[in-house]
Amino acid sequence: GAVVSQHPSWVICKSGTSVKIECRSLDFQATTMFWYRQFPKQSLMLMATSNEGSKATYEQGVEKDKFLINHASLTLSTLTVTSAHPEDSSFYICSVQTRDLIYNEQFFGPGTRLTVL
Amino acid sequence: SQQGEEDPQALSIQEGENATMNCSYKTSINNLQWYRQNSGRGLVHLILIRSNEREKHSGRLRVTLDTSKKSSSLLITASRAADTASYFCATVSGGGNKLTFGTGTQLKVEL
Numbered sequence: 698g699a700v701v702s703q704h705p706s707w708v709i710c711k712s713g714t715s716v717k718i719e720c721r722s723l724d725f726q727a728t729t730m731f732w733y734r735q736f737p738k739q740s741l742m743l744m745a746t747s748n749e750g751s752k753a754t755y756e757q758g759v760e761k762d763k764f765l766i767n768h769a770s771l772t773l774s775t776l777t778v779t780s781a782h783p784e785d786s787s788f789y790i791c792s793v794q795t796r797d798l799i800y801n802e803q804f805f806g807p808g809t810r811l812t813v814l
Numbered sequence: 815s816q817q818g819e820e821d822p823q824a825l826s827i828q829e830g831e832n833a834t835m836n837c838s839y840k841t842s843i844n845n846l847q848w849y850r851q852n853s854g855r856g857l858v859h860l861i862l863i864r865s866n867e868r869e870k871h872s873g874r875l876r877v878t879l880d881t882s883k884k885s886s887s888l889l890i891t892a893s894r895a896a897d898t899a900s901y902f903c904a905t906v907s908g909g910g911n912k913l914t915f916g917t918g919t920q921l922k923v924e925l
Contacts, residue, residue: 701856703856729911731912731913738920739917739918740902740915740916740917740918741857741902741915742915743912743913743914746911746912788854790856790857792857794911802847802859802862803859803913804859805849805856805857805858805859806856807855807856808854808855808856810854
C-alpha cells in the first residue's frame with residue numbers, strides 16, 4: 698500500500714491565525730487525495746476531495762474559503778485553515794487513493810491535531 | 815449523507831475472546847471496507863468486501879456482508895490486547911470514489 702505522511706503531527710495556534718497542513722504520498726503518485734475531519738470520539742467526516750491540477754471538490758457545509766486546498770503535485774496536497782477559531786480544533790486526516798479505482802481503497806496519513814486557543 | 819451505524823459503540827472483552835462488531839448502511843454499495851484506528855492516529859485498512867461477496871477472511875479477521883439487510887459484521891477471533899482500537903466500516907456507493915464512514919466501535923481488550 699501507499700505510505701502517506703502528514704506535517705505537522707500537531708499544532709497549537711492562536712485564534713485568527715492560519716495554519717497549513719501538508720499531506721504527502723511518499724511512494725505513490727496520487728491523483729486524488731481526500732481530507733477528513735474527526736472530532737473526539739466521533740467518526741471521520743469527508744471535507745473535500747483534492748484532485749491534482751484542478752480545484753478541490755468540497756462537501757456540503759464545508760466552507761471552501763475557510764479550508765483552502767491545494768493539490769499542486771502528484772505527491773503533495775495542502776490544507777490551509779484560514780482565520781482559525783476554537784471550533785476548528787479537530788483531528789485532520791488525509792488519504793490517498795490507489796489507481797485501482799474498482800475497489801477505491803484509501804491509504805491514510807497519521808493525522809494532524811489542531812488546537813486553536 | 816448515508817453515514818452508517820455501528821454497534822456496539824463500545825465493546826470490552828478479555829484477551830482470547832472473540833469480538834464482533836456490526837455495521838449497517840442505508841443505500842446500495844459497491845464495496846464495504848473495515849478500518850482500524852489506534853487512539854489519535856490515522857486509519858489502517860483491514861479488509862474490503864465487494865457487494866457480490868458474502869464472506870471474507872484475513873488472518874484473525876472475518877467479515878460478512880448481507881446486502882439484503884444492508885449490514886456487515888467484523889469478527890476478530892482470539893483477540894489480543896494489541897487489538898484495542900476503534901474500528902470503522904466505510905462504504906463506497908454508485909460511480910463515485912468517496913468513502914462514507916460508520917460511527918465506529920471502540921474495542922478494548924483487557925489482559
